[in-house]
Each structure stands twice: as C-alpha cells, then as structure tokens.
Amino acid sequence: MDSIHISGLRVDTIIGVLPWERQCPQTVILDLELPCDAALAAQDDDLDKTTNYADIATITSTFIRESEFKLIETLADKTARFIQDSFNMPWVKLRVAKPGAIKAGTVSVSVSRGEVADEC
Numbered sequence: 001m002d003s004i005h006i007s008g009l010r011v012d013t014i015i016g017v018l019p020w021e022r023q024c025p026q027t028v029i030l031d032l033e034l035p036c037d038a039a040l041a042a043q044d045d046d047l048d049k050t051t052n053y054a055d056i057a058t059i060t061s062t063f064i065r066e067s068e069f070k071l072i073e074t075l076a077d078k079t080a081r082f083i084q085d086s087f088n089m090p091w092v093k094l095r096v097a098k099p100g101a102i103k104a105g106t107v108s109v110s111v112s113r114g115e116v117a118d119e120c
Helices: 038-044 053-065 072-087
Strands: 002-013 026-036 091-102 105-114
Touching: 002 053, 026 053, 026 072, 053 072, 072 091, 072 105
Parallel strands: none
Antiparallel strands: 002 026, 026 091, 091 105
8 A cells, every 4th residue: 555645734724612713723734644556656757647745735725724613623524534525535544733722732633534455
C-alpha cells in the first residue's frame, strides 16, 4: 500500500464552543495520509497517475476555512468525508490539532474513514 502524507497543513477557521471562539478564527493543523499508486506514477513520472496533493491541500483548506464547526471531532469527520467524496478516495487518515486549546498545549483528534488496504 502506497500513501501520500501531507503534514502540518495550517488553516484558520471558526472552531470552538466558547463565545469568543465563534467570532475569532483560530488555526487548526492537519496531518493527512491518502492512498496513491506511487509505482504507476513513477513509471512515467506523470502527475496525472498519482494523488495531486497540491489540489487536495488547496481545496481542503478552502472547505475548512469556510466551515464553522464547534468540535474538532466534527471538523475531522466532515473533512475526511469531504476528501473521500471530492477526490474519490477509498480511505483517508486525518489528524486535526487545535494548538492552545488547553493550557498544556495542543488537543488533537485522529479519524480514519473507509477501508485501508492491508499493509504488506
């Protein structure tokens, strides 16, 4: 199983349940793992034969920026499903972090949607 990883994708969005959080955008940080066929793309060095991570990052960032979820759990679930539907992905692994959500540091949620192929 080949996969592409997008790490540290930062997006500002309305996220949270507190009154001030509903008014001020906050940064969330995404880590994504997506399926690809690296061998097929490498054979001809052809972008059209692999997962276009630039398109995924741009379109996903727009989806998140325009959202106004209260929970990072909801943001993670809806974003994973959005990526699956928009890019015809059989599976998506996604981690959403919300820095500064608690005094100690960062809170994050990880979700997997779809069936991930068995690893060799």
